Amino acid sequence: MENDNILDSRGGSTLAWLRFAAVGVLGAGLLYPALATLAGQALFPEQARGSLIERDGVVVGSRLVAQPFVGDGYFQPRPSAVGYKPIAAGGSNLAPGNPALRERMVATSAEIAAREGVPARDIPADLVTASGSGLDPHLSPAATQLQVARVARARGLPVEVVQATVQAHTLAPTFGVFGQSRVNVLELNLALDAMAP
Incomplete structure (x- = not known):
């Protein structure tokens, strides 16, 4: 044609x-x-299916996505700018010089200081700053250690038992060089639930 x-x-x-x-x-x-x-x-x-964790045939979460926990007997994750909603993943987009970010961090620090019984200056940064995705499932060992006494008291467990559980769930940097040591909050809380009276 x-x-x-x-x-x-x-x-x-x-x-x-x-x-x-x-x-x-x-x-x-x-x-x-x-x-x-x-x-x-x-x-x-496992990763292609979302790294889901099941207990008694029920999906309780994912190793890759943070979720909130209620109660003093649980380790708390990093703050989330998206309310821990996977489909809304993202940061707050507030610049370091933004007064709203500073106000939120001061309020969060005061809340954590009251909850954990420590001065605000002793709170690790990852407990007051949200990750870029708002879904980071890990905490630093320091942020986890800060919560040990509260969790042990609420669960009626010796502090040494909770610390040993934290240590058992502390991951080294990937291949020994990438990233930092970290603790998966969901896996740690589930391990404590499994030993709870």
Whole structure:
């Protein structure tokens, strides 16, 4: 047909460009995601399914996503600018010089100081600052240690037992060099629940 032979300004036919676009859409939009999904599920099945944790056949959370805990018997995670909602992941987007950020950090510090019975200056930064995603499931060992006495008291457990549980759930930096030592708050709380009277 006459239109198939019309050249555009780049020297190719319109039909050839349409074929190229169709192959690109099918390849990048369908084939590649399907192969990547299948490879992910074959190589990393637990992670591909969300690293979900089940207790008695019920999903109680994910190793990769923070969640809030209620009660003095639980370690508390980092603050979340998105209310721990995975579909709304994100930071507060408040600049370090923003007065609203400073006010929130002062209020959070006062709340934690009252809850833990420590001066505000002794509170580790990760207990008063939200992560970039608002869903970081880990705390630093220092932030966890600050909460040990309260959790032990509320659960009626010796402090040494709670500290040993924290130590058992403290992860070293990945491959010994990437990141810092950290504690997964959900896994720690579940371990304490398993030993609770």
